[in-house]
Amino acid sequence: MAEAWAARSALWQLTLARVREYLREPEALFWAFAFPAILTLGLGIAFRSPGRVPVRVGVEDGPGAGAIVAALEPRAGFTVERLAAGAIETALRDGRVDMVVRPGTPPAYRYDPTRAQSRLARLAVDDALERAAGREDRWTPVEQAAEVPGSRYIDWLVPGLLGLNVMSTGLWSIGFAIVETRNRKLLKRLVATPMRRRDYLAAQILARLAFLVPEAVVFLGFARLAFGVGNQGSYLACGALLFLGGISFAGLGLLIASRARTIEAVSGLLNVVMLPLWLLSGVFFPTSQFPAAMQPIIKVIPLTAFNDALRAVMLDGRSLSALPLEMGILVVWGLVSFGLALQLFRWQ
Amino acid sequence: MPSASAAPPAALRCTGLVKRYGPVVAVDGLDLEVRAGECFGLLGPNGAGKTTTIEILEGLLQPDAGEVEVLGARWADGAGRLRERLGIQLQETRLEEKLTVEETLGLFHAFYRHARPVGDVLRVVGLDAKRTSRVGRLSGGQRQRLAVGCALVGRPELLFLDEPTTGLDPQSRRQLWALLEDFLRDGGTVLLTTHYMEEAETLCHRVAVVDAGRVIALGTPAELVSLLGGDHVIEFALIEPTVTPPDERLRALAGVTGVRRENGAVLLATSAPHLAVPALLAALEPAGARLARLTTHSATLEDVFMALTGRHLRDG
Numbered sequence A: 001m002a003e004a005w006a007a008r009s010a011l012w013q014l015t016l017a018r019v020r021e022y023l024r025e026p027e028a029l030f031w032a033f034a035f036p037a038i039l040t041l042g043l044g045i046a047f048r049s050p051g052r053v054p055v056r057v058g059v060e061d062g063p064g065a066g067a068i069v070a071a072l073e074p075r076a077g078f079t080v081e082r083l084a085a086g087a088i089e090t091a092l093r094d095g096r097v098d099m100v101v102r103p104g105t106p107p108a109y110r111y112d113p114t115r116a117q118s119r120l121a122r123l124a125v126d127d128a129l130e131r132a133a134g135r136e137d138r139w140t141p142v143e144q145a146a147e148v149p150g151s152r153y154i155d156w157l158v159p160g161l162l163g164l165n166v167m168s169t170g171l172w173s174i175g176f177a178i179v180e181t182r183n184r185k186l187l188k189r190l191v192a193t194p195m196r197r198r199d200y201l202a203a204q205i206l207a208r209l210a211f212l213v214p215e216a217v218v219f220l221g222f223a224r225l226a227f228g229v230g231n232q233g234s235y236l237a238c239g240a241l242l243f244l245g246g247i248s249f250a251g252l253g254l255l256i257a258s259r260a261r262t263i264e265a266v267s268g269l270l271n272v273v274m275l276p277l278w279l280l281s282g283v284f285f286p287t288s289q290f291p292a293a294m295q296p297i298i299k300v301i302p303l304t305a306f307n308d309a310l311r312a313v314m315l316d317g318r319s320l321s322a323l324p325l326e327m328g329i330l331v332v333w334g335l336v337s338f339g340l341a342l343q344l345f346r347w348q
Numbered sequence B: 001m002p003s004a005s006a007a008p009p010a011a012l013r014c015t016g017l018v019k020r021y022g023p024v025v026a027v028d029g030l031d032l033e034v035r036a037g038e039c040f041g042l043l044g045p046n047g048a049g050k051t052t053t054i055e056i057l058e059g060l061l062q063p064d065a066g067e068v069e070v071l072g073a074r075w076a077d078g079a080g081r082l083r084e085r086l087g088i089q090l091q092e093t094r095l096e097e098k099l100t101v102e103e104t105l106g107l108f109h110a111f112y113r114h115a116r117p118v119g120d121v122l123r124v125v126g127l128d129a130k131r132t133s134r135v136g137r138l139s140g141g142q143r144q145r146l147a148v149g150c151a152l153v154g155r156p157e158l159l160f161l162d163e164p165t166t167g168l169d170p171q172s173r174r175q176l177w178a179l180l181e182d183f184l185r186d187g188g189t190v191l192l193t194t195h196y197m198e199e200a201e202t203l204c205h206r207v208a209v210v211d212a213g214r215v216i217a218l219g220t221p222a223e224l225v226s227l228l229g230g231d232h233v234i235e236f237a238l239i240e241p242t243v244t245p246p247d248e249r250l251r252a253l254a255g256v257t258g259v260r261r262e263n264g265a266v267l268l269a270t271s272a273p274h275l276a277v278p279a280l281l282a283a284l285e286p287a288g289a290r291l292a293r294l295t296t297h298s299a300t301l302e303d304v305f306m307a308l309t310g311r312h313l314r315d316g
């Protein structure tokens, strides 16, 4: 009885100590809150209305160039630029123009078919030039712009950024704190007491969870105010997912920091681990763009599971009972990382 | 467990300790026994192996060879219960600077089942007024007292202190000594390392002089000093060292029991400086020697260390 109480109070005191240290570190606090907001703002502006980005067309100087410029310029959605023959390659490479038209009958289109914006430009330019050459449209379609909240890119992006943020703050703040404590020989001092080692590691996770709530509230509040990004699902489900994600990434942070002796070493490890997660976990573009052979790997990455689950709740309004796989993946990552960290941890 | 001896129980015992770091032998076959209720000092220069030894005894380092028994238990038999009974201060620990004094003690308090109230510890280590100060704002002496406070909070029977006063000013040092004297008066046992002979002489009942990982002398400070052959040292140097009388003549002087030479000076051990000084002056007179320096002081563990190794403690 007394023992159970003492254990609980050690866990509590360790958590409290970590929370206090973090609160008294203004820079870390600033980045935890400001970084995701700045990132969202930047991306939100960049992707705000992809449909209204004009098609940038280069027209090669020569006979007939004037007619082409005259055909494109009055139409909405084109910016036209005349290019000398020698300037074409650089303009394409630098992305100053999406395609170049060489006048003639038929005209020649020069563009990079692997770039979506270039393919789009080619279709739009061809359409405009054919019309100018006298083609008759069979119909004028009814346009329904998908600008209702919930179906824009920014709506899709925000849950991914939230996932990314939970991961980065978890890994960085735990990684740095552990190495710093190890360098102070404070870990060694702690294991010279009857403190239970798992209490120390668990306290790091609990302290991280304590910060997740304000971090997520600030971030989602910002996304809502700035871009009207809402939540189609329940906030409780969101909170539960954040909790699982927080445990999972905090556990991973402990594992990464379990042996490192210097800040440089732990930074290197963190980058090595985080880079593939950034790229593969569908933060900025859907994971379906990767080849099928990679999908099983991508699916078990904790950030993928976390992002998928957050999007299922926030975009599709799913309940947690629809997400057993994603939640399972997060729990397993958390438990396995924690267990391994406990085994591998260097206390001296 | 049958015990043949009727002597006071050993709080701590180790035999044949060896610890190597690559080619460096940090601890080289070291035996110690610390009795319950005593203050035992490990005295030695930097690099002698004091920290390595004490950390092995604390169960934080694994020895390459040797046996350790702490409060009748072995580290291999389960550290948890043993740690409840020990207080430890490490040489290199820097406590978290962003926590306050009170929060730091509160944290350590939570680890022990029968911990002492934080308020008590604050009073014992004299940090009551600093209760709400951040650790980062404390002076060196205050930090050391806080470190000792963290070691005391679990009501230890045995306290390990690794160079608790190194780098402190004399006043802070004395404050810490007073605190340890209180702990000893209440029946606690202390093992401390130091390279200050004054500290060993003031606090320690017994001292082991350690050099290059071995115990080279063991006893009470008075016993160790008596190894010199006298409890006073007369030190002199001549303007022309070449006319110094030979050692045999000096040793034959009234009251002189030992002769050593160091950097052109001569050190005479004696228990009767009132006889030895006149005898020395009388012996120098006919040789026409002129004194550059003549001093006497009570013999210290520094003199013992010098006599044993030919080096100063501070030299490292």
Ligand SMILES: Nc1ncnc2c1ncn2[C@@H]1O[C@H](COP(=O)(O)OP(=O)(O)O)[C@@H](O)[C@H]1O
Binding pocket: B021, B024, B025, B026, B044, B045, B046, B047, B048, B049, B050, B051, B052, B053
């Ligand atoms: N972790 C280590 N790695 C390598 N050498 C070490 C290590 N710790 C101590 N030593 C060496 O062991 C010797 C004894 O060191 P130490 O026990 O710290 O001495 P003291 O505490 O008496 O100053 C020194 O030569 C030191 O350089």
Ligand SMILES: [Mg+2]
Binding pocket: B050, B051, B052, B091, B162, B163
């Ligand atoms: Mg040392």
